[in-house]
Amino acid sequence: MTGIDLGLLASLFAIFIYVFIKHVISAQYKVYLFFHFFMMIWPVGQIGVHTTEQPHLQIAYITLSFVGLSMLGFGWLLFAKFLVSGSYYKPNRSTVLLLLAPSILLSAAMIWNPSHAFVAPVHGSYEERVYGPVFWSMILLLITYFVYSVQLLWRKARLLSDRTDKARLVNALAGIIIVFALPVVDLTVNVILDPWLPVIPGITSFGILLSDIFFLTSLQKHRSFDLVRIAQQDVVDTLSVGIIVLDEHDVVIEVNRNVCPKLGIALWKPINLTAILSAHALQPEAGEAFLLEFRGHASKRLHTELAIELPNEPKQYLSLHTAPILIGGSLKGRVITLQDITELKSHVLKSQEQNNSLQERNRALIYMQDELFQANRKLEQMAVTDSLTGCFNRRFLMQQLEHEVQTNLRYRIPFAILLFDIDLFKHVNDNYGHLVxxxxIKRTAEAVRGALRRTDILARYGGEEFTVYLPHTSKEQAEMLAQRIREVVESNEIPAGRGRAPISVTISMGMHVVEEQTDIQIADVKSYLRDLFTKIDTALYRAKHNGRNRVVNH
Structure with missing residues (x-):
């Protein structure tokens, strides 16, 4: 018996070391390692039980095994929630405590073992033992964790259309079933049927090892952790300059690790350039001129220099550059770069004889600015999407439609535009809060995106309102697609959290199809689109007025 459990423990430990050394420890890998740690507790306890004949040590090892097993239920539930909700899932403290509390209470009861309510020895030894109500309560808790975890994974897997994501959840589902099923077999054979069947060792340990392989496969083969986000952040952090990205309201939405902490830049808070320049501008007049240009000329690239001097620290010089993010001539944000030029500035101030070195460094700085200009072009692409849903935003849609509509009318290509919003969405916010x-909104957009064709364009029009552009689409095809979108949203279940029942919403939709066209000449395409959306909005209003959850064709 000891040899089997010892071999399985060695295998689990080897997997633990492999994951810890070979992988980037993202949020999901932290949960996995937490989960894996409790997996290793069971064979440790089993080995201890069979290597001692002292009852007080035997009961300690038995308690250790089952405490680990009870915590394992919480571990696989938390792991399932991360797989279902994605790598950015961050449970709050009250949720974690609520899920963990039953395991902690039962663990305390097993450690206390009042009146042998957990386990009692047979003939003074725990080699053979009788289990009490605390043990069976622990079994019932594990069943509860198992059912809830399987329900979460199965429901999410049914909603997914991507085969890779579905396979990832199915792998994890198989692992949870195995880690639950084999202990049930162990319980049946070695506890319930113990008087009639011989003891079969290592069943639970083998199940833990086998399920661990499934969980690790789910993480590695199907890439359930967010490599894209990690890679993007690593690329930004490896640049030798500090980078700050602002939105159109000058709120900091991204900052890399090379930004000087002395400037007091905080993520998701407005940047206070007035305070920064007042305290650190190398030349006060240049700082004031920079602020005037920054506020009055949105499309200009600007440059100034900072000098940061603190007590008992050497003076640091920074070159500050700002570049606008423009889409369609409209300012959508700014990129601020901070280059440490302390050494360069020191050379200039000390001696004019080092002018050649200064020019060479300036050329390097210009080259770096060119690199950052290319990065700005990529940031402009990011600005055409909605941050919450990942759909295109309204601005991109209208720019696209201006070109598409002119082409469609010129060559008499049929097209359709849908406008829908979520019915009674205010009730959702009032009853569940804005986070839910x-x-x-996010899950509804995902469901609609899954029902569209590759050539269709889904955009967030505003709030809970969305627009779908259907190119090369007849009236019959548009009506069929609109009904399919409505049905997909109606059948979509959205978790409400905190033990609440999932939310189901419906949408009301207005539609307009341009199919049989004459040779139309448009003088102002923007005016044409405004009229078009007025018609669609009227159809949407009629859909809501007629009872919601329906499609009305203008």
């Missing part, structure tokens, strides 16, 4: 409301 945001999740409803």
């Amino acid at each position: 409301g945001d999740e409803v």
